[in-house]
Amino acid sequence: MPENTTPATTRIVPTTCADNCGGNCLLRVHVQDGVIRRIETDDGPEPQLRACARGRAYRQRVYSPDRLKYPMRRSGPRGEGRFERISWEEALDTVATELRRVLDTYGPEAILGVAQSGSMTSLYGSATTRRFLNLLGGQTVLAGDRSGGAAEAAGYYTYGEPFYTGNSREDLLNSRLILLWGWDPAVNISGTNTSWVLTQAREAGIRILCLDPRYTDSAAAWADQWIPLYPGTDVALMAAMAYVILTEGRQDQRFLDTYTRGFDRFREYILGQSDGMPKTPGWAQEITGVPAETTVALAREYATTRPAALMTGLGPQKTACGEQFMRAGMTLAAMTGNIGIPGGSAAGYCVTRPPAIGGLAAPPNPTGRYVPHMKWPAAILEGRAGGYPSDLKLAYITHSGLMVTQQNTGKGAQALCTLEFVVVHEQFMTPTARFADILLPVTTCFERNDLRRPSFEGSSLFFLNQAIEPLYQARSDLEIFTDLAHRLGFAEQYAPKTEEEWLKEFVEHSRVPDLDRFQEEGIARRVRPEPVVAFREQIADPLRHPFPTPSGKIEIYSERLAALGQPDAPPIPQYVEAWEGRSDPLAQRYPLQLLAPVSKKRVHSSFDNTPWLRELEPHQVWINPLDAQERGIQPGDWVKVFNDRGVIRIQAKVTERIMPGVVCVEGGTWYDPDPDGVDRAGCANVLTKDEVTPMPLLPEGPLPVPSIGSGSTYHNSLVEVEKNDNDRRFG
Numbered sequence: 001m002p003e004n005t006t007p008a009t010t011r012i013v014p015t016t017c018a019d020n021c022g023g024n025c026l027l028r029v030h031v032q033d034g035v036i037r038r039i040e041t042d043d044g045p046e047p048q049l050r051a052c053a054r055g056r057a058y059r060q061r062v063y064s065p066d067r068l069k070y071p072m073r074r075s076g077p078r079g080e081g082r083f084e085r086i087s088w089e090e091a092l093d094t095v096a097t098e099l100r101r102v103l104d105t106y107g108p109e110a111i112l113g114v115a116q117s118g119s120m121t122s123l124y125g126s127a128t129t130r131r132f133l134n135l136l137g138g139q140t141v142l143a144g145d146r147s148g149g150a151a152e153a154a155g156y157y158t159y160g161e162p163f164y165t166g167n168s169r170e171d172l173l174n175s176r177l178i179l180l181w182g183w184d185p186a187v188n189i190s191g192t193n194t195s196w197v198l199t200q201a202r203e204a205g206i207r208i209l210c211l212d213p214r215y216t217d218s219a220a221a222w223a224d225q226w227i228p229l230y231p232g233t234d235v236a237l238m239a240a241m242a243y244v245i246l247t248e249g250r251q252d253q254r255f256l257d258t259y260t261r262g263f264d265r266f267r268e269y270i271l272g273q274s275d276g277m278p279k280t281p282g283w284a285q286e287i288t289g290v291p292a293e294t295t296v297a298l299a300r301e302y303a304t305t306r307p308a309a310l311m312t313g314l315g316p317q318k319t320a321c322g323e324q325f326m327r328a329g330m331t332l333a334a335m336t337g338n339i340g341i342p343g344g345s346a347a348g349y350c351v352t353r354p355p356a357i358g359g360l361a362a363p364p365n366p367t368g369r370y371v372p373h374m375k376w377p378a379a380i381l382e383g384r385a386g387g388y389p390s391d392l393k394l395a396y397i398t399h400s401g402l403m404v405t406q407q408n409t410g411k412g413a414q415a416l417c418t419l420e421f422v423v424v425h426e427q428f429m430t431p432t433a434r435f436a437d438i439l440l441p442v443t444t445c446f447e448r449n450d451l452r453r454p455s456f457e458g459s460s461l462f463f464l465n466q467a468i469e470p471l472y473q474a475r476s477d478l479e480i481f482t483d484l485a486h487r488l489g490f491a492e493q494y495a496p497k498t499e500e501e502w503l504k505e506f507v508e509h510s511r512v513p514d515l516d517r518f519q520e521e522g523i524a525r526r527v528r529p530e531p532v533v534a535f536r537e538q539i540a541d542p543l544r545h546p547f548p549t550p551s552g553k554i555e556i557y558s559e560r561l562a563a564l565g566q567p568d569a570p571p572i573p574q575y576v577e578a579w580e581g582r583s584d585p586l587a588q589r590y591p592l593q594l595l596a597p598v599s600k601k602r603v604h605s606s607f608d609n610t611p612w613l614r615e616l617e618p619h620q621v622w623i624n625p626l627d628a629q630e631r632g633i634q635p636g637d638w639v640k641v642f643n644d645r646g647v648i649r650i651q652a653k654v655t656e657r658i659m660p661g662v663v664c665v666e667g668g669t670w671y672d673p674d675p676d677g678v679d680r681a682g683c684a685n686v687l688t689k690d691e692v693t694p695m696p697l698l699p700e701g702p703l704p705v706p707s708i709g710s711g712s713t714y715h716n717s718l719v720e721v722e723k724n725d726n727d728r729r730f731g
């Protein structure tokens with residue numbers, strides 16, 4: 001047979017990944033004799049939805065030697081990872097018995113439900129778990145959004161719209177200036193074709209600036225200028241931009257008068273009338289590290305080049321007071337009249353409403369109890385006595401890289417060890433799976449049929465066609481919960497339909513005209529009308545289309561925030577000094593600010609066990625040559641990165657691509673503590689604090705837990721780095 005031809009027995013199955021990577025691409029899976037032989041991607045009409053390295057490496061993930069093959073029971077201390085094989089019967093009987101025991105003894109609120117982002121699909125995602133536990137009687141759930149929690153709060157108070165503040169990505173080509181502000185879409189996929197659009201923008205000569213403590217891949221690929229600034233200080237720079245714009249009279253006063261409320265209060269703050277401190281570029285220089293003349297030039301360019309797209313990434317809002325970054329960005333967009341117009345950007349989450357499609361529903365949680373995401377270890381360890389809503393006894397964990405992706409990993413490990421019972425559904429022996437008492441093997445998205453809509457930006461829907469039979473003894477979460485519901489007496493309620501019936505119903509809730517064709521092609525392109533410009537109606541016709549805020553306007557000053565009376569969530573956007581920022585006294589012991597962004601090798605913790613992806617680049621801590629020199633660190637040296645929360649061992653990447661005073665460890669490597677608790681995998685979240693951003697998303701409701709916030713704070717830790725001479729190799 002000549003090379004490069006497809007054997008006649010090969011089926012090409014169109015599908016997509018289920019992972020939470022921020023994109024959705026077309027995969028063409030070649031299957032021969034029931035085995036995936038290779039994976040290609042879109043070669044159809046433009047714009048194609050072409051897969052990245054992760055999608056193309058998926059075959060190695062599906063057939064990974066550490067796929068879980070059968071149900072297992074823990075046979076050593078919890079967390080150590082020793083297990084013995086048991087039957088499905090025994091596994092399910094044990095889980096059902098434990099659930100019943102905990103329900104009868106403590107009530108449903110003693111069950112911590114952790115169902116996260118492993119499968120972002122209609123049928124086999126985390127709703128399988130929420131539906132099961134809520135029908136069973138309830139749970140205590142994790143609340144808040146790790147991705148864009150602070151952006152959502154900012155959008156909610158400012159525009160009355162938490163999520164959909166973005167224009168379609170293609171609309172960037174209508175801009176004359178694009179600011180990539182803490183946004184690295186070359187790596188953190190934010191809609192499949194964002195990179196393609198930015199490449200075209202660059203070719204069209206549109207100016208692109210990058211504001212990031214790191215010289216990111218995006219900066220390298222597209223930017224005309226890189227402006228480094230210290231993490232968590234963006235609002236100081238934005239305030240100084242506002243100062244320049246105001247004192248030079250460059251603001252769009254008509255826009256402000258027509259569409260916004262409370263700008264005067266912001267002006268008073270900027271000019272220093274309210275606090276005696278004008279927010280000059282010189283003032284900001286001290287805080288941000290950005291030279292005053294750079295700020296002046298940046299402000300002038302942003303105010304005079306129209307339309308301009310201020311693209312606020314999610315990175316800077318994953319900091320102590322992340323909401324202020326988003327609220328200040330929205331205010332700059334209003335000052336320059338860039339909201340609701342093609343080529344502009346309203347800042348905020350910067351995503352568009354995806355095309356509609358149905359999905360598995362979960363009834364409301366009967367207990368009404370929840371814990372802010374990052375507070376889960378404290379909620380377990382402290383319980384009611386610590387002000388949390390329940391005393392937790394059992395954790396039910398699915399679709400989750402909990403022990404890698406949540407903040408303060410060591411505290412999480414400690415917390416899991418105190419519970420009475422832990423169940424995990426997983427595909428692999430992950431750091432989270434190791435903590436299970438009963439560990440159940442689940443299928444991958446290639447082993448079942450499902451549907452998906454874009455999670456960040458995009459207008460196409462996907463049909464995930466089953467490519468292969470379930471491997472080993474793996475079952476889907478839906479099948480597992482159905483069997484448990486049988487044992488617990490509510491199977492008819494839990495699973496009244498077959499897979500085929502569910503999917504048919506979900507597609508009926510979409511605009512896809514032809515189900516058969518959809519399934520055959522695996523994709524329905526451009527289901528949503530294009531292009532989208534957020535708030536177009538509100539700006540074009542403000543009388544008929546008020547903003548959904550109390551005043552009907554863009555609320556630069558928010559009465560709702562004023563009523564909260566929280567200094568860290570003030571009624572106008574303000575620079576609020578961060579805990580574990582550069583001026584925190586803790587910086588004397590831990591002088592370096594840690595960034596912990598996503599990696600091109602992984603989707604959060606997923607794919608860390610995929611050798612092809614590991615080959616892309618080594619896992620290293622980025623450190624500036626000045627900081628390295630002070631510590632006697634050479635490129636490639638093994639170092640320790642540490643603070644009071646933990647220690648990781650990792651190799652140093654000495655590079656001017658990161659500013660002095662800041663280091664970077666990408667998140668997602670599989671936590672692997674040695675007997676002394678030193679993490680050999682270089683898991684960034686060993687170092688991050690289990691703290692959330694402060695602005696409550698739903699102030700109307702009673703807040704049953706202390707410090708309920710909405711966002712994560714992955715980029716907000718102080719650390720020190722030390723050379724690790726004695727131990728240059730992993731143990």
Ligand SMILES: Nc1nc2c(c(=O)[nH]1)N[C@H]1C(S)=C(S)[C@@H](COP(=O)(O)OP(=O)(O)OC[C@H]3O[C@@H](n4cnc5c(=O)[nH]c(N)nc54)[C@H](O)[C@@H]3O)O[C@H]1N2
Pocket residue numbers: 018019020116117118119124125146147148397398399400401402404405406425426427428430442443444445477596597598603604605606666667668684685714
């Ligand atoms: N340091 C750092 N940490 C971060 C971030 C960061 O930027 N930096 N980002 C955070 C953000 S924004 C997010 S959204 C989170 C995401 O964090 P998680 O929601 O924890 O996502 P993953 O790490 O992808 O882990 C998903 C797990 O689900 C498993 N899985 C896949 N499919 C299925 C299935 O069908 N059933 C079951 N039961 N399991 C399945 C996978 O094998 C994998 O182990 O990470 C957060 N963590």
Ligand SMILES: Nc1nc2c(c(=O)[nH]1)N[C@H]1C(S)=C(S)[C@@H](COP(=O)(O)OP(=O)(O)OC[C@H]3O[C@@H](n4cnc5c(=O)[nH]c(N)nc54)[C@H](O)[C@@H]3O)O[C@H]1N2
Pocket residue numbers: 020021022023146147148181182183184187188189190211212213214216229230231232233234313314315316317318319595596597598599600601602603604715
């Ligand atoms: N390859 C890949 N892509 C993904 C994902 C993935 O796991 N892998 N996950 C997806 C998901 S669920 C999400 S939520 C998004 C996450 O998307 P983001 O949250 O936007 O991603 P990050 O990589 O955490 O941060 C983006 C940039 O912000 C910078 N940054 C951090 N702190 C600051 C700051 O204080 N100021 C400034 N100016 N810059 C700062 C970082 O250096 C980084 O370059 O990515 C999505 N895309």
Ligand SMILES: [Mo]
Pocket residue numbers: 146147148
């Ligand atoms: Mo996310």
